[in-house]
Amino acid sequence: MRWGKSVSSCISSSEPHRRFVIGLLVLIFAPINVLFALGIYLQPLDGDLTRIGYYPENNYGWNKPQLIFPHTRLDFPDHDSPAGHYGSYHDVVVIGDSFSNIRPQSQWQNYLQTTTGFSIATLNINLINLPEVLASQTYKESPPKYLIFESAERYLPGNLTSNATGCGLSGTHSPNNGNEEINSHIFSKTQYKNHAPGLPKLADRTKSWAEIKIGFVLKFLFRNIHGDNNNSVHVMELRRAAPFSSQETRKLLVYDDDLKKVDSWKKLGTNTMGCLIQKLRQKVESNGYTRFLLMVPPDKLTAYEDFISDQNLRNRSLLSKLSDDHPEIIPRIDLALVNAIQAGKQDIYLPDDTHWGSSGQQIAAETILSFIQGH
Numbered sequence: 001m002r003w004g005k006s007v008s009s010c011i012s013s014s015e016p017h018r019r020f021v022i023g024l025l026v027l028i029f030a031p032i033n034v035l036f037a038l039g040i041y042l043q044p045l046d047g048d049l050t051r052i053g054y055y056p057e058n059n060y061g062w063n064k065p066q067l068i069f070p071h072t073r074l075d076f077p078d079h080d081s082p083a084g085h086y087g088s089y090h091d092v093v094v095i096g097d098s099f100s101n102i103r104p105q106s107q108w109q110n111y112l113q114t115t116t117g118f119s120i121a122t123l124n125i126n127l128i129n130l131p132e133v134l135a136s137q138t139y140k141e142s143p144p145k146y147l148i149f150e151s152a153e154r155y156l157p158g159n160l161t162s163n164a165t166g167c168g169l170s171g172t173h174s175p176n177n178g179n180e181e182i183n184s185h186i187f188s189k190t191q192y193k194n195h196a197p198g199l200p201k202l203a204d205r206t207k208s209w210a211e212i213k214i215g216f217v218l219k220f221l222f223r224n225i226h227g228d229n230n231n232s233v234h235v236m237e238l239r240r241a242a243p244f245s246s247q248e249t250r251k252l253l254v255y256d257d258d259l260k261k262v263d264s265w266k267k268l269g270t271n272t273m274g275c276l277i278q279k280l281r282q283k284v285e286s287n288g289y290t291r292f293l294l295m296v297p298p299d300k301l302t303a304y305e306d307f308i309s310d311q312n313l314r315n316r317s318l319l320s321k322l323s324d325d326h327p328e329i330i331p332r333i334d335l336a337l338v339n340a341i342q343a344g345k346q347d348i349y350l351p352d353d354t355h356w357g358s359s360g361q362q363i364a365a366e367t368i369l370s371f372i373q374g375h
Contacts, residue, residue, distance in 0.1 A: 046205050047352025049253040053233025060253055060352040061205055064245035067358035068105040071198035074113060075121040076104040084123035086133065089142035091118035095133060096150030097125050097159075099297040099355060106358060110197040111365035117196075118145075125151065130163040134283055143290045146372065149280060150295040153302060153319050154261035157268040160276040164283075167275035232256050236301075239309045243344045246351035252308065255354050258301040265318045274325050281329060294326070295368065297356070298334040300349050303341060331371035336363050 045051045050060050077084040084101070086093065092112070094100050100107060101122050109120045121144075123133065130149065133139055151159040161169060234254045241249040265273075277294055284292040301308075302317040323330045337356075340363055341348050347357035356364065 047253075047350055048354055049233050049255065050352040053253065055233065055235075055253060055352075057205075057352060059248040060246050060251075062245045062347050062350050062352065062357065063205070063247075064346055064357075065202035065204050066106065066347070067200045067362070068203045069110040069197040069200050070105055070203075072104050072107075072110055073195035074104065074107075074109055074197055075119075076107070076109075077101050077122065077124045077127075082124060083127035084121065086121045086123060086136065086138055088138065089119070090121040090144050091116075092120040092146045092148060093133065093139075093144040094120060094122040094148045094150055095125050095128070095130060096122065096148070096295070097152055097155065099152055100150045102355065106361055108356075108361040108365040108368070110200070111362050112368060113197055115365070115369060125149075125159060130280060130283070143287050145289070146291050146293060147284050148293045148295050148368070149284075150297070152297050153299045153317065154255075154257045154264075156296055157261075157264045157273065160273055160280075161268070164276040164279040166279055167272050169272070234259070236313065237309045238304075238307045240307060242304055242307045242351075243341060243346045243348070244351035245346050248351070252300070252304055253352065254301050255299070258299040259313075261299065262316050270318055270322045270325065273322060277326060277329060291372075292329065293368070293371070294330045295333065295364075296323070296330060297364070298337065300354055302334065303337055303349060306338075306342070328375060331367050333364050333367045336367045 046057055046061055049055065050057050075085045075090070092109075094109065100109070101124055107122075109122060112118060113120055133147075149159075149163070232255065234256060236252040236254050238250045238252055242252060243249075280294075281292040284290055296319060298317065298319055301313065302319060305314045305317070308314055319334055323332055323334065337348055337360060340359065345359055348360040348363070349355065350357045
């Protein structure tokens with residue numbers, strides 16, 4: 001009898017414990033479930049602007065399928081050689097930033113190669129500089145037909161002063177500290193085989209819920225509760241809807257450096273920048289064979305400035321003037337892109353990103369090709 005009472009008492013005493021544990025689990029997992037549900041709304045992350053600014057992909061993510069080359073085998077920088085591959089002859093050598101190498105399956109070089117059959121090597125301008133390339137044995141023995149120096153508008157002053165000397169600038173030097181006879185692994189004698197990028201296909205924005213990041217959700221909540229303390233990305237109000245396939249078409253996400261470029265461009269000046277450009281051209285074309293092109297993707301703020309409500313943010317770019325001063329060197333990618341945007345072409349720039357959509361990539365390639373054929 002006592003044994004039965006003991007068992008009954010034990011079972012009875014376990015009920016409060018069980019309810020406590022269940023309640024505790026509810027308290028723990030309920031907020032997590034809420035955060036995960038919010039993460040589904042905010043993500044999956046695709047664009048660099050939504051990622052670093054903590055803005056919802058549901059609002060700013062592109063919804064129109066993009067054209068990609070899933071089997072591209074062009075020579076892009078990769079994990080094994082982040083600076084790029086350049087150990088054999090290529091028709092075109094591109095020294096560029098993220099507008100040339102961040103997404104190999106989407107880059108404009110695929111369109112150029114498909115149309116021309118050119119072999120193309122792309123090098124990372126942040127890890128290798130032009131003097132190093134020109135001093136390499138590969139360039140000396142088998143120079144390319146074209147060398148394309150590509151820099152986003154916002155970083156052009158810095159990239160020019162890091163790759164050219166003179167023009168009245170004191171202390172200007174290249175990243176290799178003047179030692180141009182550099183032995184870099186990208187200049188090995190390995191023969192990289194160039195292949196056509198293959199057939200393109202349409203691709204949708206990634207929607208893998210397994211990639212949801214709770215940390216991003218928490219930062220999103222913090223930004224909205226405590227105010228916008230993120231200075232890396234700005235939201236620009238538009239006076240009319242922009243041609244984006246996102247749900248939000250009356251606002252423009254802009255990288256902070258798009259605004260800062262004004263000071264750096266004015267400080268260096270278009271005359272000095274033009275002098276540095278000519279210095280680069282002279283070095284590249286001194287072999288009497290290679291042709292030099294300067295490719296300058298306009299910043300998103302420049303490309304969509306006519307849509308922006310704040311008049312103080314319009315007509316700030318000096319890219320058009322610089323391009324007008326050097327028509328034999330700079331293809332007018334800026335004009336081609338702006339014309340397409342004004343005509344209502346969607347996602348020339350991705351609404352959640354600083355970079356081009358497939359339409360912008362294709363226009364850039366077509367502009368380069370027309371420039372080459374017309375000069």
